[in-house]
Amino acid sequence: MAKAGSWQEVAKAKREAIAESIPQPWRIDAIPSAAEQRDVTGDYVHQWLSQEEIEITEMDAVDIVEKTSAGIWSAEDVARAFCHRASLAHQLVNCLLETFFDAAIEDAKQLDAYFAKHKAPIGPLHGLPVSLKDQFHVKGVETSMGYVGWIGTFQGQKGTGRERVFESEMVKELRSLGAILFCKTSVPHTLMSGETINHILGYTWNPKNRNLSAGGSSGGEGALIGMKGSPVGFGTDIGGSVRIPAAFNGLYGLRPSAGRLAYEGMSNSMDGQNSVLSVVGPISHSVASLKLLVQALLSQDPWLHDPLVHEIPWRHKCEQETIDLINSSRHGSEKLAFGILEHDGQVTPHPPVQRAMKIIKETLRRLNHKIIDWEPPEHKRGAEILYKAWVFDGGADIHSSLKLSGEPPVPQVTPLYGHEPFQGFSASEIAATNVKKREYQKEYMEYWNSTRDQTGTGRPVDALIMPVAPFAAARREQCKYYGYTTIVNVLDYTACTVPVTCSNQNIDIASPDFKPVSELDQDIMATYDPALYDGAHVAVQIVGRRLQEEKILAIAEHIGQAIHSD
Amino acid sequence: MAKAGSWQEVAKAKREAIAESIPQPWRIDAIPSAAEQRDVTGDYVHQWLSQEEIEITEMDAVDIVEKTSAGIWSAEDVARAFCHRASLAHQLVNCLLETFFDAAIEDAKQLDAYFAKHKAPIGPLHGLPVSLKDQFHVKGVETSMGYVGWIGTFQGQKGTGRERVFESEMVKELRSLGAILFCKTSVPHTLMSGETINHILGYTWNPKNRNLSAGGSSGGEGALIGMKGSPVGFGTDIGGSVRIPAAFNGLYGLRPSAGRLAYEGMSNSMDGQNSVLSVVGPISHSVASLKLLVQALLSQDPWLHDPLVHEIPWRHKCEQETIDLINSSRHGSEKLAFGILEHDGQVTPHPPVQRAMKIIKETLRRLNHKIIDWEPPEHKRGAEILYKAWVFDGGADIHSSLKLSGEPPVPQVTPLYGHEPFQGFSASEIAATNVKKREYQKEYMEYWNSTRDQTGTGRPVDALIMPVAPFAAARREQCKYYGYTTIVNVLDYTACTVPVTCSNQNIDIASPDFKPVSELDQDIMATYDPALYDGAHVAVQIVGRRLQEEKILAIAEHIGQAIHSD
Structure with a gap:
């Protein structure tokens, strides 16, 4: 008791x-x-x-x-x-x-x-x-x-x-x-x-x-x-x-x-x-x-009322431009262009997520849109910047909150924060991290700009589509990889999830050819169990450039409707 | 040699x-x-x-x-x-x-x-x-x-x-x-x-x-x-x-x-x-x-091309709204409202700057604009947040650049940075400073909002006008107070200087009634010498809310023209 x-x-x-x-x-x-x-x-x-x-x-x-x-x-x-x-x-x-x-x-x-x-x-x-x-x-x-x-x-x-x-x-x-x-x-x-x-x-x-x-x-x-x-x-x-x-x-x-x-x-x-x-x-x-x-x-x-909010009202024009492109794509006169990232080089998505990405690609092709393979600056490098920011203070803030009652951290947070505060970053280290982040953002931005040469639309890609996580949903204490989402945070891009399908134990079978690129990749694939996952939702995310909420919502609606109207 | x-x-x-x-x-x-x-x-x-x-x-x-x-x-x-x-x-x-x-x-x-x-x-x-x-x-x-x-x-x-x-x-x-x-x-x-x-x-x-x-x-x-x-x-x-x-x-x-x-x-x-x-x-x-x-x-x-720039093109509408108000003010049907801060409670402006502020007030009255006394959250508190940010790294960056050649710091920077690096801020201290800054910005923002009750225009003040510095220009090694400018940086507001007049030794005489509020105030007033300053330019600054460049430029043009058309 x-x-x-x-x-x-x-x-x-x-x-x-x-x-x-x-x-x-x-x-x-x-x-x-x-x-x-x-x-x-x-x-x-x-x-x-x-x-x-x-x-x-x-x-x-x-x-x-x-x-x-x-x-x-x-x-x-x-x-x-x-x-x-x-x-x-x-x-x-x-x-x-x-x-x-x-x-x-x-x-x-x-x-x-x-x-x-x-x-x-x-x-x-x-x-x-x-x-x-x-x-x-x-x-x-x-x-x-x-x-x-x-x-x-x-x-x-x-x-x-x-x-x-x-x-x-x-x-x-x-x-x-x-x-x-x-x-x-x-x-x-x-x-x-x-x-x-x-x-x-x-x-x-x-x-x-x-x-x-x-x-x-x-x-x-x-x-x-x-x-x-x-x-x-x-x-x-x-x-x-x-x-x-x-x-x-x-x-x-x-x-x-x-x-x-x-x-x-x-x-x-x-x-x-x-x-x-x-x-x-x-x-x-x-x-x-x-x-x-x-x-x-x-x-x-x-x-x-919020000093950190930029004065950017809802931009009907930006939304309408996207809707106009979508409408013209229906007659084949215009199209949207998408970067597709099926694997971030770190962790292989489970079969249901692979299938969701396949459905996305088929849907985009059916809608006459252009697809290009996304070959960006290494995501791992970007994500590592974010992980540093999470531990700048050596866990001081969260451990002080836990200490108020004496409760221990749950096992989900100890890999990052341990059981006690640890040595934090110095001001110079934080500043160096901020510079690295800005440089990474700039590099990614110029990669995005460069896709103009591949799209045939006169524009760089309109959005990037990739998994949200390597799994349809995580098993308890197995949510151990965040690279597909964190990359968006380090870039401060706009992203919207789109539900695509549900895990199906009859078709989502692990490939016998799977070759893990790392121990983590191996471990995460090992958590997949077709029977256990059966019925789970699977989604992808549509990612746009910074502050592109109007555009990304319009695209998410377009793609979501196309998938679910099948 | x-x-x-x-x-x-x-x-x-x-x-x-x-x-x-x-x-x-x-x-x-x-x-x-x-x-x-x-x-x-x-x-x-x-x-x-x-x-x-x-x-x-x-x-x-x-x-x-x-x-x-x-x-x-x-x-x-x-x-x-x-x-x-x-x-x-x-x-x-x-x-x-x-x-x-x-x-x-x-x-x-x-x-x-x-x-x-x-x-x-x-x-x-x-x-x-x-x-x-x-x-x-x-x-x-x-x-x-x-x-x-x-x-x-x-x-x-x-x-x-x-x-x-x-x-x-x-x-x-x-x-x-x-x-x-x-x-x-x-x-x-x-x-x-x-x-x-x-x-x-x-x-x-x-x-x-x-x-x-x-x-x-x-x-x-x-x-x-x-x-x-x-x-x-x-x-x-x-x-x-x-x-x-x-x-x-x-x-x-x-x-x-x-x-x-x-x-x-x-x-x-x-x-x-x-x-x-x-x-x-x-x-x-x-x-x-x-x-x-x-x-x-x-x-x-x-x-x-710059990951830190917000997508805010030049807003003609925002500029035009301000110009329309200015034009209506000429017929007295509308007016602009200004907060006026003549003294920030820390350092008394020299006589030429006091006179420039007087000219500004007279000009605004002549133009039928509304003036209210600016009684904001204490500026000193805001400025202190900024001074912390300047020394987060204990001078590590600047001293390492000086050390490359072995040159000593010039006397103008030693009050803040000394001759050697010193203990910097921890990540937790930096985070606490960021929270304080955001809270100060919020407090100032709500003060600005609250002026709606005093302007009679249905809007809060359109801009704040105050000195740029307590002196027309600094004497060598005497530029020792930055509170009038730094407050704008901590708030991240838009500001534009407007030249007003020139120091005149015949009229800009130090008041015999000057009562310093501090030693710094005393010291800075002591650097004023009517003969030495004679002819120096004197300006003020028009300060607007965050990201209000279109509006502030329109107002600065209006006021600048009015002053110089006399």
């Missing part, structure tokens, strides 16, 4: 409080094991939902807003339906760190009253439930970020006067746009893992295949939205933390470039490390939903 | 080579002392110039390009005239570290041949001479940045293969726009001073009043352009280094926000310190010239 006041006890109390926050009628008596019920999405979860609730929660964010903004659905009904489904998701895959359903329903009632009075929506997100990774500060609830020692504090500090009062900038923007906030989702403590696990909740499982991880660090978002317990939510990404859970859960997830959306007032790990910035990005079932959210947020002039 | 191979000898050889690079017919026999000839601009320098040379060199950059682009003037004649006048400037105030007149004239001849063939200019800067601070790399010449140890190297390193070959990104842009590069100008070694002095050239004096400094660190640019030895040039600014020399020399100088213009491929001090970035900005005699250069450079899509 946990000692009184021990971190185990504090964690348990919080875990139980979360469980108890779920209304009695929404509780599930017996949760099946993964062996008993691998996939808990779709039909399985429907058993606890009414027809109306199913209709609401299976609707795309864009369509939900259309209905709430026309008074066809009440914000309250929508909020209740998602609170219910989120509660089921939590019980099945362990994804919520905070629930505030009562506040959400109260907010929804006020929106309904507003609508009744004005016969008009309050804003472009009127009545849309939005879930948030547990780095956002929301009034009335706490932010633990998975640290036991942060419970009852503001970012680990007591008596700041900000506890349960302060709100992150984007939270204020979402409220003023009419969104309904209703829960905050789980993260790996430290945030520095592609799996989601902490001592408060435990492990967050992938709802489509509960043998596998929901991804991380925005894994609670991935699992919740994958369960359709939320129509759209926000994660953050400093090495893949939006894209990995989006991909693992068959979702679209946007990693914008730094300075596009407001990060102001969010809790973070290693705050102030500014060589490679974490960014906030949306995750949802459709590109249209991502676009709805990004456009709405930019309409709030975030550059007037 | 200097020992063979000593730093003194290497410096002397370089100094003599520069002097000898000036064609014999352009040499001045006897250079008068400051006591004999305080002001060497205008009539004084005309004695060595032909009427045609005077006509060309006194012309604004915009008008020069108009003439070269219409074939009225040849690029060669223009280049020769500026090479001549720059040579005179150098002899009188010591401002050039590199001359490459032959290459310039050769380039000009090629432009003339192009024009003869195509009957059209090659680009928007066809035949415009542009001078560069000695941080830019230009093929055929070296970059010493004032360090004796950098002579014959590439940024202190030998055998890089880049010596005298590599060109900075902006240099390439300027060439492709049709500009003629002809010289590089002096800097204080280390770049970290508001005075320009190094062991190669010695001290750069203010041509309008040779008792005083030309400013720094872009002091060679300030002096050269002040002498009309160049129509427009580029400096850099991490604490005031564009604005201080612009102000001291009666010029317009733009400090854009970071990420607007390309810094890629320039040499720098403490490269890789990325908490507060140095930026590159133009200096000239008119706002129209600054705008010409900024617009031309943005037309080159610098974001495709």
Whole structure:
């Protein structure tokens, strides 16, 4: 039994409080094991939902807003339906760190009253439930970020006067746009893992295949939205933390470039490390939903409230130019050009991911687009710059947060951070790393420019397409390679995941010809098991140059539709 | 006598080579002392110039390009005239570290041949001479940045293969726009001073009043352009280094926000310190010239060649909105609103600067604009964040550059950097400084937002106007306070200097009521001497929010014209 006041006890109390926050009628008596019920999405979860609730929660964010903004659905009904489904998701895959359903329903009632009075929506997100990774500060609830020692504090500090009062900038923007906030989702403590696990909740499982991880660090978002317990939510990404859970859960997830959306007032790990910035990005079932959210947020002039946001409103012209190219490509008069990277030279993708890349190439050819092999500056060199930035402080920040309660680091973070702080970087070493990063970015940029000679479009490639990870989703404690996502962070490029297919044990067979290029490559291929992976989502990412959100969303929509219209 | 191979000898050889690079017919026999000839601009320098040379060199950059682009003037004649006048400037105030007149004239001849063939200019800067601070790399010449140890190297390193070959990104842009590069100008070694002095050239004096400094660190640019030895040039600014020399020399100088213009491929001090970035900005005699250069450079899509530049083309709409407001203010239907800061609470401006601020206020009132007192978050707190960033590495970078030759630091840099490297900041301390900076920026941003309640325009203030320095120009070794400029760097705001008046010993009398707020305040006021300062230029700066270059240039032009049309 946990000692009184021990971190185990504090964690348990919080875990139980979360469980108890779920209304009695929404509780599930017996949760099946993964062996008993691998996939808990779709039909399985429907058993606890009414027809109306199913209709609401299976609707795309864009369509939900259309209905709430026309008074066809009440914000309250929508909020209740998602609170219910989120509660089921939590019980099945362990994804919520905070629930505030009562506040959400109260907010929804006020929106309904507003609508009744004005016969008009309050804003472009009127009545849309939005879930948030547990780095956002929301009034009335706490932010633990998975640290036991942060419970009852503001970012680990007591008596700041900000506890349960302060709100992150984007939270204020979402409220003023009419969104309904209703829960905050789980993260790996430290945030520095592609799996989601902490001592408060435990492990967050992938709802489509509960043998596998929901991804991380925005894994609670991935699992919740994958369960359709939320129509759209926000994660953050400093090495893949939006894209990995989006991909693992068959979702679209946007990693914008730094300075596009407001990060102001969010809790973070290693705050102030500014060589490679974490960014906030949306995750949802459709590109249209991502676009709805990004456009709405930019309409709030975030550059007037976040000193790190650049004044770049939503650029309709940039979006339209891309759409025009796509439309002309349908008649063969124009086309887009893509760089294709199937293997980064470090780790071989598992068979389902190889197949997804094959589907992508076939789709692009069918759409008359140009494909070129991507032969960029070595990705390994780029990724190593990022890994340095993650340990500039020798783990001082994360170990001090762990030490607050005495909890040990989870095994997913010890390879990078160990069990104790270590020697950090000097100012000169940090500066040298920053120069290396800029030089690498410049080299990559000029490589990208140089592809103009190969595309035949008069432009360099419009986007790069590559895997998000070498696996469809990671097995527990096996998320050990991040090179496919981290390269985007070191370049600060825009990237959006596109779900492509699902693992199929009958066709995704490991090649007998596989020759590992390294021990890591060998180890990662060894984690593939066709039967275990069967049914798991597989996605790729569309990568654009820095600050190309409009273009990349338009391309992701085009390709996503083409794949799924087959 | 200097020992063979000593730093003194290497410096002397370089100094003599520069002097000898000036064609014999352009040499001045006897250079008068400051006591004999305080002001060497205008009539004084005309004695060595032909009427045609005077006509060309006194012309604004915009008008020069108009003439070269219409074939009225040849690029060669223009280049020769500026090479001549720059040579005179150098002899009188010591401002050039590199001359490459032959290459310039050769380039000009090629432009003339192009024009003869195509009957059209090659680009928007066809035949415009542009001078560069000695941080830019230009093929055929070296970059010493004032360090004796950098002579014959590439940024202190030998055998890089880049010596005298590599060109900075902006240099390439300027060439492709049709500009003629002809010289590089002096800097204080280390770049970290508001005075320009190094062991190669010695001290750069203010041509309008040779008792005083030309400013720094872009002091060679300030002096050269002040002498009309160049129509427009580029400096850099991490604490005031564009604005201080612009102000001291009666010029317009733009400090854009970071990420607007390309810094890629320039040499720098403490490269890789990325908490507060140095930026590159133009200096000239008119706002129209600054705008010409900024617009031309943005037309080159610098974001495709510099990973730190944001994709923000010249925004005509933003400029036009400001111009529309200015035009309506003439009929009293609209107005602009300004925050006015006459004293930053730290150091009292000298009487000429106080009078310049008074002129500004009277001008704004006459133009029907609204003025509010600026009561921002304490500037001292902001500036202290910047001073930390300057010494993150404990002076390691600058001392290693000094050590290459064994030269000692000049007295202007020892207060900050001492004679030896010292304990630098840890990664955690750097991160904490970055957080403090972001919090300060946020606090200032919200103060700016809050002025909406006071302006009566429906907007917060359009700009802030304040001194550039507490003095019209600094006396030698007396440039000891930077708070008026550094606050802009820590906020990463856009700022443009506007020349207002000249010191007048008959009216700019120190107030007998002056009560110093500190010893520093006392010391700085003690450096004011009406007779010694007589004739010195006095400027103020117009400060806008981040990335507001279009707006601030439009306002600077409006106010500058109003002041000088009196």
